[in-house]
Amino acid sequence: MMKTLSSGNCASLDVPAKNSYRMVILGASRVGKSAIASRFLNGRFDDQYTPTIEDFHRKVYNIRGDIYQLDILDTSGNYPFPAMRRLSILTGDVFILVFSLDNRESFEEVQRLRKQIMEVKSCLKDKTKEATDIPMVICGNKCDLGELYHEVQPEEVEPLIAGDENCAYFEISAKKNTSVDEMFCVLFSMAKLPHEMSPALHRKVSVQYGETFNRKSFRIKRVKEADAYGMITPFARRPSVNSDLKYIKAKVLGRGGQPRDREKCIIQ
Ligand code: GDP
Ligand code: MG
Numbered sequence: 001m002m003k004t005l006s007s008g009n010c011a012s013l014d015v016p017a018k019n020s021y022r023m024v025i026l027g028a029s030r031v032g033k034s035a036i037a038s039r040f041l042n043g044r045f046d047d048q049y050t051p052t053i054e055d056f057h058r059k060v061y062n063i064r065g066d067i068y069q070l071d072i073l074d075t076s077g078n079y080p081f082p083a084m085r086r087l088s089i090l091t092g093d094v095f096i097l098v099f100s101l102d103n104r105e106s107f108e109e110v111q112r113l114r115k116q117i118m119e120v121k122s123c124l125k126d127k128t129k130e131a132t133d134i135p136m137v138i139c140g141n142k143c144d145l146g147e148l149y150h151e152v153q154p155e156e157v158e159p160l161i162a163g164d165e166n167c168a169y170f171e172i173s174a175k176k177n178t179s180v181d182e183m184f185c186v187l188f189s190m191a192k193l194p195h196e197m198s199p200a201l202h203r204k205v206s207v208q209y210g211e212t213f214n215r216k217s218f219r220i221k222r223v224k225e226a227d228a229y230g231m232i233t234p235f236a237r238r239p240s241v242n243s244d245l246k247y248i249k250a251k252v253l254g255r256g257g258q259p260r261d262r263e264k265c266i267i268q
Contacts, residue, residue: 014067015060015067015068015069017247017250017251019066019067019068019069020068020069020070020071020247021068021069021070021071021093021094021191021193022070022071022072022073022091022092022093022094022247023070023071023072023073023092023093023094023095023096023187024073024075024088024089024091024092024094024095024096025037025072025073025074025075025095025096025098026075026085026088026089026095026096026097026098026113026117027077027097027098027099027106027109027110027113028077028099028100028103028105028106028109028110029051029076029077029078030049030077030100031077031098031099031100031103031106031141031142032098032100032139032141032142032174032175033052033074033075033077033096033098034050034052034055034074035141035174035175036096036098036139036141036172036174036180037055037057037072037074038174039174039177039180039199040072040180040184040199041057041059041072041232042232043177043199045174045175045177047175051076052074052075052076053076054073054074054075054076054084054088054238055073055074056071056072056073056074056236056237056238057071057072057074057232057233057236058070058071058072058232058233058236059072059197059230059231059232059233060230060231060233061194061196061197061202061228061229061230061231062227062228062229063194063196063197063202063227063228063229064227064228068193068194068197070197071236073088073091073092073238075088077109085116086116086120087241087244089116089117089120089121090120090121090124090244090248091244091247091248092117093135093191093251094134094135094136094187094188094190094191094193095117095134095135095136095137096136096137096139096183096187097110097113097114097136097137097138097139098110098138098139098141099138099139099140099141099152100140100141100142101140101141101142101143101145101149101150101151101152101171102142102145102149102150102151103151104151104152107140107151107152107156107157110138110160111160114136114138114160117134117136118134121134124248124252133166134166135166135167135187135190135191136166136167136168136187136190137167137168137169137170137183137186137187137190138157138160138161138167138168138169138170139169139170139171139172139183140152140154140157140169140170140171140172141172141173141174142173142174142175143171143172143173143178143179144173144175144176144178154169154171157169165190166190167190168183168186168187168190170182170183170186181198181199181200184197184198184199185198185201194228196228196230197230199230201228202228202229202230203227203228203229203230204229204230204231205229205230205231206231
C-alpha cells in the first residue's frame with residue numbers, strides 16, 4: 001500500500017524558526033513566475049498559461065541531518081488587495097523579482113517592486129532606515145526568445161543592483177532551463193542558506209518515501225554526513241494572516257531586533 005504524508009505529519013518535523021525560510025516570487029503577470037516555481041519544484045515547464053491567484057508550496061530538506069523548510073510564495077501579478085502584497089513582502093526572506101525580457105513594462109514593475117520591498121522591510125529594521133541586506137535576484141526571463149525581442153538591456157538593470165552585494169541579476173529561460181539552477185545557487189548563497197537547497201544539489205524524496213522521511217529515526221540515523229534530501233510537502237496550505245504575523249515576529253526577535261516603528265508596520 002502506498003504511504004501518504006499529510007501536512008499535519010510534516011508539522012511534526014518541528015523545524016526551528018532559524019531553519020524556516022520563505023521565498024517570494026514577484027513580478028507582473030505572464031512574465032514566468034509560475035514557470036520558475038515549477039522549475040524549482042519539479043523541473044518541468046508548461047507552455048500553457050494558467051493565471052495564478054497566489055500559490056503556496058512547501059519543501060522540506062534534510063541536509064546532513066539538519067531539517068530545513070522553504071516556503072515558496074508564487075504571487076499573482078496584479079494584487080487586488082495591496083495589503084496582501086505588503087504581507088507577502090513582510091514574510092519574505094528571499095525574493096525573486098521577475099520581468100520578461102520582451103516586455104519593458106514588466107521591467108518597470110520590477111523597479112517599483114524592489115523599491116517597495118526596501119520600504120516595507122525597512123520598518124522591521126532597528127534604527128537604520130534603509131534595508132539593504134535582503135537577498136534578492138532580479139530575473140530577466142524568456143531569454144530564449146532571442147536578442148531581437150529584447151526590450152531591456154543588461155546595462156539598464158545594472159544601476160538596480162550596483163553596490164548591493166545581496167542583489168544579483170540573471171538573464172534566464174524557465175522554458176529552456178537556462179541559468180535557472182545558477183540563479184537559485186546564488187540566491188541561496190547570498191541568503192547564507194545551504195546551497196544544497198538548489199534543485200540540482202539534493203536527492204529528491206518522493207511522497208512514497210515521505211513517511212520514512214518524516215520518521216524521527218530517519219532524521220539522524222539514515223542520513224549520511226554528506227547527504228542532502230528534499231521533499232515537496234503535499235497539500236501544503238498557505239498559513240493564515242495570523243500565522244504570518246507570528247512568523248514575522250519570530251524572525252525579527254530571532255535576530256535580536258525590534259520593529260523600528262510600530263505604526264508603519266501596520267498592515268493596511
Ligand atoms: P506568471 O503569470 O508570471 O506566473 O507567468 P507563467 O509562468 O504562467 O508564464 C506565462 C507564459 O509565459 C506561459 O505561457 C509560459 O509558458 C510562458 N513562459 C514562461 N517562462 C518562459 C520562458 O522562459 N520562455 C518562453 N518563451 N516562455 C515562457
Ligand atoms: Mg503565475
